[in-house]
Amino acid sequence: MSSLPSAVDVAIIGAGAAGLGAAHALKDSGLSIVVLEARDRVGGRAYTIQAAPDVVFDVGCGWLHSADQNSFVGIAEQLKFEVNRELPPWGQRAYGDAFPQADRDAFTLALDEFYDRIEEAAQQGKDVPANIYLEPGNRWNPMIDAISTYVNGCELDRVSILDVDAYEDTNINWRVRRGYGALIAAYGAQVPVALNCAVRLIDHAGKRVRIETSRGTLDAGRVIVTVPTNLIADEAIRFSPALPGKVEAARGLPLGLADKVTLALDDAEALPKEGNLRGATMRTEMGTYHIRPFGQPCIEGFFGGRLAQTLEDAGDGAFAAYSIDEIVSFLGNDFRRKLKPLSESRWSHDPFARGSYSHALPGHADKRAVLAAPVDGRLFFAGEATSPHFFSTAHGARDSGERAAREVLAKSAE
Structure with missing residues (x-):
């Protein structure tokens, strides 16, 4: 106007x-x-850019979560936007040896059991921090906390169990090809x-x-x-x-922080399309990587919580530098020359967002x-x-x- x-x-x-x-x-x-x-x-907080001539990048939200109940699916069809219904990369399309399948299975079991404890505790109606329900001494606890930084934008000590229990997810996740x-x-x-x-x-x-x-x-x-x-x-x-x-x-109901980076990938055919890359790092401060989304010559990295804030505060290029170092640690030093920064988000520094999405304390x-x-x-x-x-x-x-x-x-x- x-x-x-x-x-x-x-x-x-x-x-x-x-x-x-x-x-x-x-x-x-x-x-x-x-x-x-x-x-x-x-x-x-929904924003698509052309990060390179052959790379479309959703700087903000990228997944049609609970797609079978998501009102944007019908809107996409009305507006002639192609909806990609393939399985998401997490869980199904692991790549590399950094997180062997046996470890993935053990981690998934520990994560499921953690959420079961949350659900049971929430039925009692008392609201406490979610980290209380980590199993003492479980070796996967730091990585379960990392999952919270992606899902909630913060670590489990800042998340209400009643809020975790209230969230509905049908586990159907689709994407929009054009963003x-x-x-x-x-x-x-x-x-x-x-x-x-x-x-x-x-x-x-x-x-x-x-x-x-x-x-x-x-x-x-x-x-x-x-x-x-x-x-x-x-x-x-x-x-x-x-x-x-x-x-x-x-x-x-503060906004947690989840940030993304996209890296150009030379010799894209060296890696599979739609792969998921992360390591069994046994730490909360870690990224997770989506290899060649839609077959594009790039790798997307995703970070949350305190690590995302630290990298934002470090200035432009910090996400890309961290991502390249971590990817190289998984795939070998030859990959360093194949990766080039394209774009990254800094949502907490955006004056009209000041974060990514809400969680209940x-x-x-x-x-x-x-x-x-x-x-x-x-x-x-x-x-x-x-x-x-x-x-x-x-x-x-x-x-x-x-x-x-x-x-x-x-x-x-x-």
Whole structure:
């Protein structure tokens, strides 16, 4: 949008999956809407780039998790985006000798038993840190903790067992050949979005809500807030009157950190397509690697938790350097000359994300419902952190936006 409207029925803050889901649900309602987005693009933490002429890279989310229940699958089909239904590389397509099959089997058993203990403990209703349920002395504990850094964006000592138990995963994971971020950007092209429009203040003291942005001020009858929890927790967007309950809820649902890197691979035929590479490192600080996704001449690396934060803080190129060293340790020094950095994410340093996806701190699993609750019939909240069971996912975010839109429509009908 080249100009900002002075007034709308509904203002939606954030053009990530949640904001776009809300906008789509309202676009034919007869209400005037606008999506206010601080970035110069839509998609939020979904972002696809052309990292090289022959490499498409999802800098953010890349997998259609719980694909049999994922609302973006149908959207992909409507928008003519090819969905790849092949098995994901983890678990099925191990490559190399760094993690022998017998060790993988032992690790998988230990991981499954850990989650069984979590599930049993969660039935008691007491919320404690998940690391309590690691088996004392189990040699796989550091790597189980590494899995948490990928899944939750943090180590197990910062994760609520009730939150772990609440998450639903059908274990069906598909991909979008042109990129998940590209799909969500195409989805966003169908609704009115004002880019480069950072919201600073939401003043809900009067009959209508006044919104101060970097592009001027507008007022709205109702507002749907879909920004990441860290922005609410840090009060990067202020509410007047203040909403201490929302700020407290957001602080109980911080964004963990998961980052990615992609490396160009010369002599790509030397490695199989869609392989998974990681070592039985017996440490939490480790990467996991996807060899030649979609057959592309590259390797993607994935990092989470404190290691990801350390590498982000080390500056541009740190993920690539760490990845190359680790891959070479698995495959031999000849591979060093075959690998070249292409692109990497640094989500905690992104001012409009400040992290990757939410987890509930121990004792705070109930804060998802608190964050999702409307205020005064005029302020509504969405985003992956408000999803009761599909948090940390793009489809959970989109569906929460649709839920907030229904709440708006119900209020408008009164």
